[in-house]
Amino acid sequence: MSRNMMGIYTIWLRDVRRFWRDRPRIIGATIQPALFLFLLGTGLGRGIVGAFGNDIRGDYLTFIYPGIIGMSILFTSIFSAISIVWDREIGFLKEVMVAPISRWAVAVGKAFGGSTVAVFQGSLMLIFAPFINVHITPAIVITLIPVIFLIAFSITSIGIVVAARMHSMQGFQIIMNFLVLPMFFLSGAMFPITNLPRWMAILVAINPLTYGVDALRGVILGFSNYSLIANMSIISGFGIAMIIAAMIIFGKVE
Amino acid sequence: MNIIEVVNLSKSFKAKKGTITAVKDVSFNVRMGELFGFLGPNGAGKTTTINILCTLLTPTSGKALLNSFDVVTNPNEVRQSIGLVFQEPSLDEKLTARENLEFHAMLYNVPKAVREERIKYMLAMVGLYDRKDDLVNTFSGGMKRRLEIARGFLHHPRVLFLDEPTLGLDPQTRNHIWEYIHQLRKKEEITIFLTTHYMAEAENCDRVAIIDYGEIIAIDSPSDLKKEIGGDVITVIAEDRDKAKKTIEEEYNFSVIENDEGLHFEVENGETFLPKFIKKADFKILSISLRRPTLEDVFLKLTGRRIREESAEANTALKIHARRLMR
Numbered sequence: 258m259s260r261n262m263m264g265i266y267t268i269w270l271r272d273v274r275r276f277w278r279d280r281p282r283i284i285g286a287t288i289q290p291a292l293f294l295f296l297l298g299t300g301l302g303r304g305i306v307g308a309f310g311n312d313i314r315g316d317y318l319t320f321i322y323p324g325i326i327g328m329s330i331l332f333t334s335i336f337s338a339i340s341i342v343w344d345r346e347i348g349f350l351k352e353v354m355v356a357p358i359s360r361w362a363v364a365v366g367k368a369f370g371g372s373t374v375a376v377f378q379g380s381l382m383l384i385f386a387p388f389i390n391v392h393i394t395p396a397i398v399i400t401l402i403p404v405i406f407l408i409a410f411s412i413t414s415i416g417i418v419v420a421a422r423m424h425s426m427q428g429f430q431i432i433m434n435f436l437v438l439p440m441f442f443l444s445g446a447m448f449p450i451t452n453l454p455r456w457m458a459i460l461v462a463i464n465p466l467t468y469g470v471d472a473l474r475g476v477i478l479g480f481s482n483y484s485l486i487a488n489m490s491i492i493s494g495f496g497i498a499m500i501i502a503a504m505i506i507f508g509k510v511e
Numbered sequence: 512m513n514i515i516e517v518v519n520l521s522k523s524f525k526a527k528k529g530t531i532t533a534v535k536d537v538s539f540n541v542r543m544g545e546l547f548g549f550l551g552p553n554g555a556g557k558t559t560t561i562n563i564l565c566t567l568l569t570p571t572s573g574k575a576l577l578n579s580f581d582v583v584t585n586p587n588e589v590r591q592s593i594g595l596v597f598q599e600p601s602l603d604e605k606l607t608a609r610e611n612l613e614f615h616a617m618l619y620n621v622p623k624a625v626r627e628e629r630i631k632y633m634l635a636m637v638g639l640y641d642r643k644d645d646l647v648n649t650f651s652g653g654m655k656r657r658l659e660i661a662r663g664f665l666h667h668p669r670v671l672f673l674d675e676p677t678l679g680l681d682p683q684t685r686n687h688i689w690e691y692i693h694q695l696r697k698k699e700e701i702t703i704f705l706t707t708h709y710m711a712e713a714e715n716c717d718r719v720a721i722i723d724y725g726e727i728i729a730i731d732s733p734s735d736l737k738k739e740i741g742g743d744v745i746t747v748i749a750e751d752r753d754k755a756k757k758t759i760e761e762e763y764n765f766s767v768i769e770n771d772e773g774l775h776f777e778v779e780n781g782e783t784f785l786p787k788f789i790k791k792a793d794f795k796i797l798s799i800s801l802r803r804p805t806l807e808d809v810f811l812k813l814t815g816r817r818i819r820e821e822s823a824e825a826n827t828a829l830k831i832h833a834r835r836l837m838r
């Protein structure tokens with residue numbers, strides 16, 4: 258195995274290991290979307306159905322379910338990427354940066370680590386399906402895994418681009434408020450993206466998570482705004498651009 | 512043969528007011544197999560120099576070769592040639608001791624066939640074999656340091672950088688760590704580049720560079736550096752202090768410094784001087800001692816300042832402590 262391949266694998270392995278060991282994190286990251294789904298979903302669902310008409314095709318809880326899976330992927334991916342900043346604060350990043358592997362390989366290893374973890378965390382959300390009468394078949398699961406992986410890979414790469422130059426976790430709040438939450442709210446996770454004010458429609462259109470959530474909805478519920486191929490192409494294109502940016506930026510980090 | 516060659520190396524940082532030049536036009540060589548020391552006060556530029564040599568920082572100007580690879584143009588070859596123990600902690604505390612070493616071995620391409628053996632061996636060498644499956648966050652400061660040292664040796668580097676390896680540790684742990692380092696040094700062919708502000712550690716080195724405000728102000732073996740001081744320091748306590756002082760000054764022509772502790776003077780060759788001196792003395796000597804000059808005396812003579820190990824140590828220990836609390 259080439260040196261950089263081995264480096265990517267090593268960094269991936271550490272992230273997966275650490276995730277697996279951090280049970281409180283797994284539980285927390287499962288409960289939080291569940292709260293959105295069941296509490297917010299139930300509360301809003303009573304009134305919203307009529308307002309959105311046919312756009313949600315029935316039950317509000319069912320409608321937001323794929324969006325909530327998208328939220329879980331979003332948070333998990335960003336969190337994984339931001340762990341770079343944490344590694345920098347505790348000094349561990351130096352150990353990685355003086356290793357005889359190229360810097361870009363560090364970024365790629367992180368991106369794969371974050372995506373793998375997000376696939377696991379996103380798939381875990383499927384345990385809620387029976388409670389909201391969504392039927393998950395093996396075929397759905399098989400389609401879902403690569404879809405989740407691609408979404409997670411793109412978002413982790415954005416996170417790496419941001420984290421590469423961050424020197425303290427104080428910036429985390431800024432990222433939450435200016436990147437993560439807007440991405441979530443503007444993704445169509447909680448409401449249909451039809452008939453939006455123009456400014457919002459534009460933001461929704463440039464948000465990569467929009468296509469992720471749409472793809473998830475298509476696979477899980479069988480209806481979507483765009484075809485799966487279209488959604489996946491957009492996300493992949495975005496992911497490739499972002500990982501290249503991450504590789505370049507990481508190469509320049511001192 | 513030189514394993515490290517540094518020529519006119521400088522590094523400046525942009526600061527709020529102008530620039531800070533942390534390393535100023537430094538040139539030196541480190542010979543293969545030697546224990547080379549960087550001695551200097553806080554902020555002298557020790558860590559910055561190491562960071563350049565280990566490819567974490569790019570120099571502003573000048574050139575550095577390590578294992579005959581240029582640190583700027585061949586960083587990967589340089590990185591493969593070196594091991595590092597950073598001044599500040601750099602372990603993943605959420606992994607076990609063994610996993611930390613495994614991570615390192617994989618990054619440094621230690622072949623799978625020998626990886627496990629090598630990890631076990633290094634853990635045993637630093638006395639952590641029994642704790643190999645414990646998470647690092649259950650370790651004491653000294654244990655973490657030992658694990659970092661084991662990690663530094665793991666991939667058979669040609670040069671091991673130890674940036675203040677015993678800072679903030681108690682004297683007993685410090686001695687322990689040095690025992691491990693010396694043992695390992697005997698077994699592995701390795702050059703050690705040490706930075707310290709403990710005199711005792713610097714005395715152990717084959718050669719020492721004294722660095723102050725980013726400049727090397729002296730570089731030599733500790734004994735040769737101390738020769739510049741002009742011999743040994745002798746301290747005499749006599750029953751009749753005035754008579755003793757007069758004798759030493761008039762018969763031997765030494766300049767005597769008198770203080771609470773007694774009469775002090777420097778002679779070139781203390782060991783041969785003392786017996787003759789005692790025999791000839793016509794005053795009663797209560798005690799007499801001979802002290803070699805220390806590197807602190809050398810630093811004092813060259814800069815007019817002391818290295819102040821205590822305050823420096825307290826400072827960094829505090830920093831490290833704060834870091835640990837943040838976790």
Ligand SMILES: Nc1ncnc2c1ncn2[C@@H]1O[C@H](COP(=O)(O)OP(=O)(O)OP(=O)(O)O)[C@@H](O)[C@H]1O
Pocket residue numbers: 524525526531532533551552553554555556557558559560598
């Ligand atoms: N990244 C940086 N940005 C700005 N200034 C820096 C940076 N790193 C180091 N310096 C400055 O360079 C000088 C040398 O620092 P360096 O860490 O090399 O000292 P040192 O000899 O290792 O000191 P110590 O004994 O405290 O570890 C200091 O004045 C420090 O403030």
Ligand SMILES: [Mg+2]
Pocket residue numbers: 557558559598674
């Ligand atoms: Mg330092």
